[in-house]
Amino acid sequence: xxxxxxxxxxxxxxxxxxxxxxxxxxxxxxxxxxxxxxxxxxxxxxxxxxxxxxxxxxxxxxxxxxxxxxxxxxxxxxxxxxxxxxxxxxxxxxxxxxxxxxxxxxxxxxxxxxxxxxxxxxxxxxxxxxxxxxxxxxxxxxxxxxxxxxxxxxxxxxxxxxxxxxxxxxxxxxxxxxxxxxxxxxxxxxxxxxxxxxxxxxxxxxxxxxxxxxxxxxxxxxxxxxxxxxxxxxxxxxxxxxxxxxxxxxxxxxxxxxxxxxxxxxxxxxxxxxxxxxxxxxxxx
Amino acid sequence: xxxxxxxxxxxxxxxxxxxxxxxxxxxxxxxxxxxxxxxxxxxxxxxxxxxxxxxxxxxxxxxxxxxxxxxxxxxxxxxxxxxxxxxxxxxxxxxxxxxxxxxxxxxxxxxxxxxxxxxxxxxxxxxxxxxxxxxxxxxxxxxxxxxxxxxxxxxxxxxxxxxxxxxxxxxxxxxxxxxxxxxxxxxxxxxxxxxxxxxxxxxxxxxxxxxxxxxxxxxxxxxxxxxxxxxxxxxxxxxxxxxxxxxxxxxxxxxxxxxxxxxxxxxxxxxxx
Amino acid sequence: xxxxxxxxxxxxxxxxxxxxxxxxxxxxxxxxxxxxxxxxxxxxxxxxxxxxxxxxxxxxxxxxxxxxxxxxxxxxxxxxxxxxxxxxxxxxxxxxxxxxxxxxxxxxxxxxxxxxxxxxxxxxxxxxxxxxxxxxxxxxxxxxxxxxxxxxxxxxxxxxxxxxxxxxxxxxxxxxxxxxxxxxxxxxxxxxxxxxxxxxxxxxxxxxxxxxxxxxxxxxxxxxxxxxxxxxxxxxxxxxxxxxxxxxxxxxxxxxxxxxxxxxxxxxxxxxxxxxxxxxxxxxxxxxxxxxxxx
Numbered sequence: 001x002x003x004x005x006x007x008x009x010x011x012x013x014x015x016x017x018x019x020x021x022x023x024x025x026x027x028x029x030x031x032x033x034x035x036x037x038x039x040x041x042x043x044x045x046x047x048x049x050x051x052x053x054x055x056x057x058x059x060x061x062x063x064x065x066x067x068x069x070x071x072x073x074x075x076x077x078x079x080x081x082x083x084x085x086x087x088x089x090x091x092x093x094x095x096x097x098x099x100x101x102x103x104x105x106x107x108x109x110x111x112x113x114x115x116x117x118x119x120x121x122x123x124x125x126x127x128x129x130x131x132x133x134x135x136x137x138x139x140x141x142x143x144x145x146x147x148x149x150x151x152x153x154x155x156x157x158x159x160x161x162x163x164x165x166x167x168x169x170x171x172x173x174x175x176x177x178x179x180x181x182x183x184x185x186x187x188x189x190x191x192x193x194x195x196x197x198x199x200x201x202x203x204x205x206x207x208x209x210x211x212x213x214x215x216x217x218x219x220x221x222x223x224x225x226x227x228x229x230x231x232x233x234x235x236x237x238x239x240x241x242x243x244x245x246x247x248x249x250x251x252x253x254x255x256x257x258x259x260x261x262x263x264x265x266x267x268x269x270x271x272x273x274x275x276x277x278x279x280x281x282x283x284x285x
Numbered sequence: 286x287x288x289x290x291x292x293x294x295x296x297x298x299x300x301x302x303x304x305x306x307x308x309x310x311x312x313x314x315x316x317x318x319x320x321x322x323x324x325x326x327x328x329x330x331x332x333x334x335x336x337x338x339x340x341x342x343x344x345x346x347x348x349x350x351x352x353x354x355x356x357x358x359x360x361x362x363x364x365x366x367x368x369x370x371x372x373x374x375x376x377x378x379x380x381x382x383x384x385x386x387x388x389x390x391x392x393x394x395x396x397x398x399x400x401x402x403x404x405x406x407x408x409x410x411x412x413x414x415x416x417x418x419x420x421x422x423x424x425x426x427x428x429x430x431x432x433x434x435x436x437x438x439x440x441x442x443x444x445x446x447x448x449x450x451x452x453x454x455x456x457x458x459x460x461x462x463x464x465x466x467x468x469x470x471x472x473x474x475x476x477x478x479x480x481x482x483x484x485x486x487x488x489x490x491x492x493x494x495x496x497x498x499x500x501x502x503x504x505x506x507x508x509x510x511x512x513x514x515x516x517x518x519x520x521x522x523x524x525x526x527x528x529x530x531x532x533x534x535x536x537x538x539x540x541x542x543x544x545x546x547x548x549x550x551x552x553x554x555x556x557x558x
Numbered sequence: 559x560x561x562x563x564x565x566x567x568x569x570x571x572x573x574x575x576x577x578x579x580x581x582x583x584x585x586x587x588x589x590x591x592x593x594x595x596x597x598x599x600x601x602x603x604x605x606x607x608x609x610x611x612x613x614x615x616x617x618x619x620x621x622x623x624x625x626x627x628x629x630x631x632x633x634x635x636x637x638x639x640x641x642x643x644x645x646x647x648x649x650x651x652x653x654x655x656x657x658x659x660x661x662x663x664x665x666x667x668x669x670x671x672x673x674x675x676x677x678x679x680x681x682x683x684x685x686x687x688x689x690x691x692x693x694x695x696x697x698x699x700x701x702x703x704x705x706x707x708x709x710x711x712x713x714x715x716x717x718x719x720x721x722x723x724x725x726x727x728x729x730x731x732x733x734x735x736x737x738x739x740x741x742x743x744x745x746x747x748x749x750x751x752x753x754x755x756x757x758x759x760x761x762x763x764x765x766x767x768x769x770x771x772x773x774x775x776x777x778x779x780x781x782x783x784x785x786x787x788x789x790x791x792x793x794x795x796x797x798x799x800x801x802x803x804x805x806x807x808x809x810x811x812x813x814x815x816x817x818x819x820x821x822x823x824x825x826x827x828x829x830x831x832x833x834x835x836x837x838x839x840x841x842x843x844x845x846x847x848x849x850x851x852x853x
Binding site for chain 1: 787
């Protein structure tokens with residue numbers, strides 16, 4: 001079959017292309033790292049400020065395995081981020097829905113929202129620390145604050161921008177306000193709300209870091225601060241790359257959550273949930 | 286009605302046929318075929334026809350019958366897989382200045398006023414002269430939008446936007462006009478009015494026109510010849526001559542003679558239309 | 559239609575709209591004050607309005623201590639934003655023009671995206687010192703990504719039909735890029751610039767929190783540690799002001815550049831172009847054609 005032959009040939013050359021590209025990626029990466037290492041060894045880059053890649057690797061070994069001192073800090077930061085995120089975004093979504101429901105309330109809240117949107121929320125950190133004292137509570141408060149706004153604003157706009165015709169359909173069916181909210185408005189706004197949650201999660205990590213920079217007691221932020229002050233830049237970078245990995249994991253997690261919750265936006269989600277519902281319906285019959 | 290020559294694909298006979306094609310044909314095709322990249326979808330198979338200068342041809346058929354593919358082949362936007370295609374006696378291998386195209390969407394640039402949109406084709410070729418500008422204003426007058434020449438597309442209704450697109454098409458100076466369901470997205474009333482105007486305008490500039498639609502009545506009302514196309518694989522099933530005098534008025538569409546032609550086309554398309 | 563009359567109408571309209579808001583605020587202030595003075599709310603958490611107003615009076619009018627700090631933070635933010643935006647847009651244009659460039663640059667952009675830029679604060683301060691340099695650098699680093707990703711999305715996301723139209727006109731790649739892709743990307747570019755501006759301000763302020771000698775962040779830190787909540791909130795107000803100032807400056811630019819998305823601006827530009835056309839090429843009739851509203 002000539003068609004199948006051509007197909008196989010295509011795939012073979014495609015694989016080759018991909019391998020070549022992966023090789024190029026690796027070559028570029030190694031060149032950058034190599035130049036950096038070389039620059040540091042030749043004294044073009046002050047190793048005190050610009051740590052050698054080899055030293056960063058050694059720091060990874062030290063803080064993860066030999067001393068293992070990064071684990072409690074990762075735990076501290078991650079648990080703060082998670083609790084602050086959950087509290088802040090739940091608050092944001094519920095308040096957003098509440099405010100969005102009533103046109104009157106919405107009108108009076110709007111100017112405050114505009115002012116608060118323009119304020120860098122993280123800037124409130126010192127104030128909250130002063131008010132609530134050092135410790136976990138003020139850190140969580142900061143994370144809650146930065147996690148509150150994106151879901152709040154997105155929920156608000158999602159609730160307000162409901163399709164007029166669907167709204168009319170629900171009214172013609174005599175739906176109550178609660179039914180309207182549960183069966184139309186919130187599901188309809190879900191993709192927008194999830195976009196807000198993603199933003200919130202990203203800023204949650206930043207919020208935690210700022211709180212830890214100021215308090216300098218626990219967590220990855222405090223660790224980076226300490227290492228940098230001691231000019232142990234290699235370990236600082238190991239911590240920063242740890243945050244890269246953490247950020248990546250959070251990103252993937254939020255993506256996964258988005259696919260679970262707003263399943264109707266992807267073909268795969270439609271099939272998965274469709275199959276499940278069919279099974280349930282058939283079980284009932 | 287005459288059946289088109291069904292081309293079996295032998296290159297030599299097709300070649301002779303192409304050379305033998307009517308000398309004065311503006312668009313001439315022999316055994317024109319298009320297969321898309323994965324090798325399974327035959328979008329167009331063995332199309333052969335000659336289009337006389339100044340004539341109006343409608344391409345009608347259900348989706349997947351290759352009418353848009355045929356138009357894009359003539360426009361030089363896609364390459365043919367086999368067969369021969371000549372416009373003004375020269376093979377088509379790239380977009381050309383003597384062929385202009387108009388799409389279902391107006392594709393106007395939102396940041397340009399109507400007249401600046403009309404001037405775009407000229408601007409792409411060379412720097413503008415005062416004559417170009419006067420010509421563009423004149424074309425906008427021809428499509429009835431002279432008073433709106435400094436309006437932005439988003440300030441115009443859908444029908445007005447298509448008129449601007451038509452003026453832009455005429456500004457290209459092309460004498461072969463390809464229209465891919467140009468008024469398909471508009472409401473019935475606007476579409477009918479624009480169709481009548483389109484007939485007037487192409488007659489005025491004396492252009493050869495290919496008009497794609499899936500509305501049989503519209504196809505017949507506008508055209509001198511209707512290419513009736515069927516899908517899987519896309520091919521020209523028949524070429525129907527439309528006998529009515531010009532200028533035509535919309536009331537023609539209610540006459541029994543008109544309905545006879547409609548019935549004939551419907552017959553060729555089969556019962557699934 | 560007289561522009562002056564319509565603008566005074568608009569003013570009256572806005573005054574009428576703002577009135578209930580002001581009344582509500584005025585009604586809330588005594589309640590708040592009372593709640594604090596009776597101990598219903600602890601004053602350390604929420605200072606009474608009188609204290610905030612007194613601090614504002616002192617910082618902004620009496621002493622004017624805030625202004626040099628305000629200017630420093632504003633400068634850091636704008637400078638950082640300008641650098642971040644310049645790099646981001648250059649890289650986005652290169653990535654849009656060259657598939658290869660995009661392929662080999664995007665992994666680094668993604669790494670930069672998932673790393674919280676704030677994490678670099680101590681390192682950036684170690685590299686660029688305690689002065690304005692480190693604040694500008696951090697602002698540039700964290701404003702880079704939103705601008706880059708928006709500009710790139712804008713440049714890559716192009717209407718297929720319009721692209722085909724350009725090809726049918728025989729346009730070169732260069733013409734299609736300059737006349738179609740670049741203008742079509744502008745709304746998204748500006749959306750990115752607005753986000754970038756906000757993040758640049760965050761970068762500057764956070765770097766000031768970490769280590770600095772001047773700037774509103776320093777002031778904020780100082781007042782907070784003295785538990786002077788009134789002054790802290792008064793300082794916070796100037797951050798809001800910087801935020802609003804920059805946001806509206808960008809909004810103004812957006813309005814001018816992406817005029818075709820703004821109903822009001824569209825007709826103004828339409829009339830201006832008609833006038834310019836008439837002046838340059840002469841119109842055989844009055845160019846004062848009113849734009850039709852779309853039906």
